[in-house]
Amino acid sequence: MLKLKRERMATTTMNANALLVAITLALLTCSTRCIYSAERRLLVSMTLVRNAPALGAFCLDGSLPAYHLHRGFGAGARNWLLQFEGGGWCNDIESCLERAKSRRGSTRYMTKWEVFSGILSNNASLNPDFYNWNRVKLRYCDGASFAGDAVFKNGTSLLYFRGQKIWEAIILDLLPKGLGQARKALLSGCSAGGLASFLHCNNFTKYLPSNASVKCLSDAGFFLDERDITLNHTMRYFVKDVVSLQGVGKNLDENCTASSLDFPELCFFPQYALKFITTPFFILNSAYDVYQFHHILVPSSADPHGHWNRCKLNPAACNPEQLNTLQEFRRDMIVAMGLFYKYSRRGGLFINSCFAHCQSESQDTWFSADSPRVHNKTIAEAVGDWYFSRRITKEIDCPYPCDTTCHNLIPSTQALVQDLRSH
Ligand SMILES: *[C@@H]1O[C@H](CO)[C@@H](O)[C@H](O)[C@H]1NC(C)=O
Ligand SMILES: *[C@@H]1O[C@H](CO)[C@@H](O)[C@H](O)[C@H]1NC(C)=O
Ligand SMILES: *[C@@H]1O[C@H](CO)[C@@H](O)[C@H](O)[C@H]1NC(C)=O
Ligand SMILES: *[C@@H]1O[C@H](CO)[C@@H](O)[C@H](O)[C@H]1NC(C)=O
Ligand SMILES: *[C@@H]1O[C@H](CO)[C@@H](O)[C@H](O)[C@H]1NC(C)=O
Ligand SMILES: *[C@@H]1O[C@H](CO)[C@@H](O)[C@H](O)[C@H]1NC(C)=O
Ligand SMILES: *[C@@H]1O[C@H](CO)[C@@H](O)[C@H](O)[C@H]1NC(C)=O
Numbered sequence: 001m002l003k004l005k006r007e008r009m010a011t012t013t014m015n016a017n018a019l020l021v022a023i024t025l026a027l028l029t030c031s032t033r034c035i036y037s038a039e040r041r042l043l044v045s046m047t048l049v050r051n052a053p054a055l056g057a058f059c060l061d062g063s064l065p066a067y068h069l070h071r072g073f074g075a076g077a078r079n080w081l082l083q084f085e086g087g088g089w090c091n092d093i094e095s096c097l098e099r100a101k102s103r104r105g106s107t108r109y110m111t112k113w114e115v116f117s118g119i120l121s122n123n124a125s126l127n128p129d130f131y132n133w134n135r136v137k138l139r140y141c142d143g144a145s146f147a148g149d150a151v152f153k154n155g156t157s158l159l160y161f162r163g164q165k166i167w168e169a170i171i172l173d174l175l176p177k178g179l180g181q182a183r184k185a186l187l188s189g190c191s192a193g194g195l196a197s198f199l200h201c202n203n204f205t206k207y208l209p210s211n212a213s214v215k216c217l218s219d220a221g222f223f224l225d226e227r228d229i230t231l232n233h234t235m236r237y238f239v240k241d242v243v244s245l246q247g248v249g250k251n252l253d254e255n256c257t258a259s260s261l262d263f264p265e266l267c268f269f270p271q272y273a274l275k276f277i278t279t280p281f282f283i284l285n286s287a288y289d290v291y292q293f294h295h296i297l298v299p300s301s302a303d304p305h306g307h308w309n310r311c312k313l314n315p316a317a318c319n320p321e322q323l324n325t326l327q328e329f330r331r332d333m334i335v336a337m338g339l340f341y342k343y344s345r346r347g348g349l350f351i352n353s354c355f356a357h358c359q360s361e362s363q364d365t366w367f368s369a370d371s372p373r374v375h376n377k378t379i380a381e382a383v384g385d386w387y388f389s390r391r392i393t394k395e396i397d398c399p400y401p402c403d404t405t406c407h408n409l410i411p412s413t414q415a416l417v418q419d420l421r422s423h
Contacts, residue, residue, distance in 0.1 A: 086191030194221020
């Protein structure tokens with residue numbers, strides 16, 4: 001998908017030539033933990049969490065968890081932005097074993113330098129409100145949105161489902177580095193990381209000084225408990241498997257699980273967990289989130305003959321019936337956010353109608369001359385207005401195809417062969 005493509009591009013720029021230019025630039029512009037690529041992209045190095053084993057925190061394969069920290073400066077020196085990396089989930093032993101051998105489940109296979117762009121950029125003209133904060137990217141290597149706590153062991157195979165411990169280990173590592181004295185903080189994340197932001201928001205607040213301003217943001221993490229086009233609960237079954245395999249249940253919000261005793265795993269879905277979050281929250285999502293469209297609403301199992309293939313690649317190619325199905329999906333999403341929209345006084349929303357997935361991490365969707373807008377406001381402006389209480393920000397765009405600010409956001413054909421696990 002779009003994001004995977006970008007990550008691959010990030011790796012290819014790290015060839016020998018680019019690295020040479022980058023190192024030269026580094027001498028001019030940066031301290032030891034970051035460099036600029038040839039295209040002046042900020043690259044930040046990985047920090048392994050050395051104390052993680054003492055806390056039982058491991059990636060799926062047993063490797064050390066990690067994050068990337070770029071220090072804040074000036075007026076932002078005591079403010080902290082934490083961003084959960086995304087990347088799908090794994091729901092059975094087989095797929096988790098596969099994942100453990102890839103960058104999704106092991107820091108051994110991850111890029112050791114990450115591009116910091118969009119909400120992570122350090123450039124005031126590209127990221128006006130957060131550029132000078134301490135910015136941290138938490139690497140995702142557990143497969144359950146940083147929320148599992150279990151181990152699988154059968155003599156020949158060993159898998160660590162320790163996402164919750166990874167979250168705690170990273171926070172404990174950052175507290176003495178200044179997070180513990182934060183004045184302002186924002187917990188964010190995209191996709192499976194956006195879901196992690198819902199799941200860990202209350203807990204995050206408890207670690208910070210009581211007089212700090214703490215808020216949370218989810219980008220493309222509002223995964224709906226929605227039936228697919230054959231009326232099968234594909235997503236609900238998948239979530240149930242993730243939660244039980246990885247021991248997530250005990251880490252879900254207790255008040256939420258207490259209120260849904262028959263189906264405690266439903267508290268993995270933001271629409272049920274949301275009302276138990278007491279920290280101010282911002283929901284950024286497309287009403288036609290491409291990932292949800294392709295994997296929740298029209299998974300390939302529900303469309304074996306590929307009737308939706310053209311529509312999946314280009315909404316202009318959808319027939320009226322398909323468009324109607326997409327409009328119903330949008331309505332269901334807005335209904336699921338209804339109480340939050342109406343009653344949350346400190347909450348914010350930006351629900352646009354672009355066929356996108358993750359809009360805060362890449363510069364072109366976060367803040368640029370031609371990035372998506374609602375009421376002429378970019379996502380960076382909407383999030384900043386909400387965070388700093390400059391004005392109430394609850395934007396829901398009109399239905400497709402009214403928005404003229406979306407472009408080039410349709411994912412590659414690759415998306416058609418992926419399933420829920422792989423993103
Ligand atoms: C910040 O971004 C602007 C706009 O892309 C660019 O002109 C400027 O050179 C960048 N500044 C730094 C320090 O990279
Ligand atoms: C352990 O589980 C893996 C994956 O399911 C399987 O391939 C392997 O045969 C199992 N080993 C034993 C000893 O049961
Ligand atoms: C919070 O309280 C501490 C200790 O009294 C103080 O040093 C700090 O400046 C306060 N922070 C804010 C954001 O007011
Ligand atoms: C955060 O959650 C974990 C797991 O529930 C818990 O052990 C920890 O005490 C919580 N942290 C705080 C500061 O409440
Ligand atoms: C419903 O989805 C589940 C999970 O993907 C699958 O195992 C099951 O076969 C599906 N049932 C039907 C009737 O399609
Ligand atoms: C559950 O609700 C009670 C009462 O509102 C509150 O004191 C408690 O902190 C909540 N527990 C969690 C885990 O949020
Ligand atoms: C939209 O915002 C831009 C600045 O971001 C401004 O130049 C333009 O005039 C605005 N357009 C409208 C129609 O308000």
